[in-house]
Amino acid sequence: MSSTYLRHLPAVLVILLGLFSQSTLANMSLDRMIVYFNPGKTPRQDIVVTNPDRENLYLQTEVYKVVNPGTEKEERIRITDPALLKLLATPQRAILPPNSRKTIRLVSLETPKDKESVYRVTFKPVTGDLQAKQNAIKILVAYQALVFIRPNKPEYNVAAQAAKETITFTNSGNINVVLRNGQYCTSGQSESCTSLATGSRIYAGESWSMKLPKGALKGKGFIQFGLFDGLNEETRKFPL
Template sequence: MKKLFIVFILLVVQPAMAAMSVDKIVLYLEDGPSSRDDIVVSNPDEEPLYVKTEIFRVDNPGRENEERIRVINPDEFKLLVSPAKAVLSPGERKRFRFMALDRNLDEEKVYRVTFRPVVGEIKAEQTALKILVAYQALVFVQPEDGAYKVGLLEDGGTYHLTNKGNINVEVVEVRHCFSETECEKIETSGRLYAGTSIEVADVPAKGELEVLLRGQKSERIRFPLEG
């Protein structure tokens, strides 16, 4: 009996090889009428590629009660992706346009958009394994006056990086510094959403904490520690 096994893999980063590739996976949009950006999907395969998009709204991002809700009702679409589905010939590149309909936000909105290959009728001469790679883009729709405000909070000897702003920022690297030239890396990283915090473990109560942040730009900030 001849069989064909199909495996779906959902990736939020781009692998070295795949039957579909995207040029970026993080988008920043503003809550204005002209806010838009594109993701380019490529088909390096020798067969046609059928792709459809799925939009998820992320409620309470970065919190314990975070939810990812599939947006299906047309009245609830605040993020448009055009086209919603497409067929890419071998070697073809297709531009998918993202447009935000959110307006006058007090805090950024977060969406995840999946680019999923669609399986048609497949015939196999022998038992085989076909891997279909899906990609998920992270989309931030941000207020016109959006800004992150990262601080360091100490509570009972435990330190937390906090964000009291209204947009997210990524904590790329954290180092504990005894001096300008003597620093040790601390295994702390992650995305710091508005109103959330990240624990920084095993921090000596002296010197400084140096944090590398990355949003639409990158910066390093230092926090003095009480010793």
């Protein structure tokens, strides 16, 4: 799986403390990893964090603004200045007793004008000094939720251009869209289609290219994808 594709996904981060012979796992789970703020809807969204362990979970949240999302120049900039915060995560710190849940509220303070804003919110377990009679390793598993704040009149607009052995999809809209459930079809009959094992999220103003299936010829057949905007999915055919 390419590094470009991985940048499109929510992340799981593993932090190791110590170099020891035995291991313990500080675990947690989130009820969702992708959050959409849509215009005209409530500016508040909740993520429920669960601690299934037998020990307290000490949780810290961090908000990162994603610049140039989905590109080689992508940056994730942690926002700490209250004057610059457009996405709040509260509480920033929490203690979850064993087998308990905690709601972390995300609050959007903006409505983007040109295109959607993209954030990543890290849910990170923290710990003090590790103490044990025997050698041990503490594994902390952190998660990053992907957050989209959408402008008024959100719309994706995907076009495709085939050239030689590749086809390039460009999204000239103002929100991201996920290309999934892909097929290559030689005709309009369903039995002429074969499934594609690839797909991608295309951010606003960005492009994504894939190799044409073996045997595909320009001018014959089409590539078909489901285009998912976070709420709805439509099927679109892209002639070769």
